[in-house]
Amino acid sequence: MRFLRRSLTGLFLLSLTLGLLLWAGVLVRDAVEARLSDEPGAPPARERVFSVNVVTIRPDTEVPVLTAFGTVQSRRTLELRAAMGGTLIDLSPDFVDGGRVSQGALLARVDPADAQAAVDRAGSEVLDAQAEQREADRALRLAVDELASAEEQVALREQALRRQQDLLARNVGTAAAVETAELAASSARQAVLTQRRAVAQAESRIDQAATRLNRAEIALAEAERRLADTEIRAGFAGTLSDVSVVAGRLVSQNEKLAELVDPDALEVAFRISTPQYTRLLSETGALRSAPVKVTLDVLGVDLTASGTLIRESAAVAEGQTGRLLFASLDAPRGLKPGDFVTVSIEEPPLPFVSRLPATAVDAAGTVLVLGEDDRLETASVNVLRRQGNDVLVRARDLAGREVVAERTPLLGAGIKVRPLRSDNAEPVAPEMLELTDERRAKLRAFVETNNRMPAEAKTRILTTLEQKMVPAEMVQRIESRMGG
Structure with missing residues (x-):
């Protein structure tokens, strides 16, 4: 009897346990189904506000600057050739590459016997x-x-x-x-x-x-x-180049001996596009005598010279486009024929134009204008010139309005922004470096051994390197040419 009673009790407890487990599984299933069937709760929506730099459109008279690249050349270059054949005698000490000679100076003489x-x-x-x-x-x-x-x-x-x-x-x-x-x-x-x-x-x-x-x-x-x-003389005062003679050499008639270059009569030849060329013409269709600025980058110290636009090419060469222009240089200190320079030409002034950052205007010629409640609006402007990182636009109806200086794909019409105005920002000073003695010595050695650098530029760079604080841009340019 006792065995039967204990067996029935165990069976009852087992049945009760299975029932409880089944009931718990049903509760879990119902809870999961209820959770999956419920819609997720969305947090309350909040408008995103972007911080943007804005600039004010202020119409004014601007002088556009046309930038091109050209080559310095001499207006007077003379090939020195032997009019008579024979043996060279009485060679002048100045008859060498880089020798400066005066007008009429005797450079060499062919044996006159x-x-x-x-x-x-x-x-x-x-x-x-x-x-x-x-x-x-x-x-x-x-x-x-x-x-x-x-x-x-x-x-x-x-x-x-x-x-x-x-x-x-x-x-x-x-x-x-x-x-x-x-x-x-x-x-x-x-x-x-x-x-x-x-x-x-x-x-x-x-x-x-x-x-x-x-x-x-x-x-x-x-x-x-x-x-x-039989006497070879200098036709004008200048500098000799491409000298290929020595005393005692036998030369033939009309053989080229050297080139005489006038270093003071320099000009720059550069090519521009036809639309740019039309902007340099006067009302009569002639080329204007516009002022020109020539710049040669020499290891962070720019050599500059001023000049005047004087003439244009007579015809367009085969396979070329645009126009080839020439500008004379006034006092071209440090410049030599063959230098590759940057040419800046002042165009006629443009009235009622505004200067904006290039990043403020998109390819379609539109800008984002700050409207009511600091929301952006789209407006069209007429892009007249591109000046480096700036553009010159004409938009009289937007005078006094503020536009976004740097557009991004996140910005558009209707977006609320927080404008950041930099009208009172102070100009940023150039970054300066304090050099170690070893680094300063390497830079000085490189500059002193650079034979292609003009003496004036070399002196200015060496003087700057002696200072305690040196411009970082200059150091970076010199080290980039040192190969490290």
């Missing part, structure tokens, strides 16, 4: 021609005197003929005497003709002597010119 002999021979020919001319003059004078004497003989013979005729008329003379007198007169007249022919020949000889003398003088002048061509 042959040319001097030709001059001496031509001088002898001139002396012979002069002697021939003097002899012809004397012959002419003698011929003239002989002609005068023959004419006197004619007068005497004719006088004798008349006397014989008069005697014959008075029956005193004879016919034979008259005939003899006539023959003598005829012979005298024949002698006059002969002497006139001699005078004409003497005059012709004088003309031939003058022609011979002229030819001899021409030959002498040509020989002297060839002798002068």
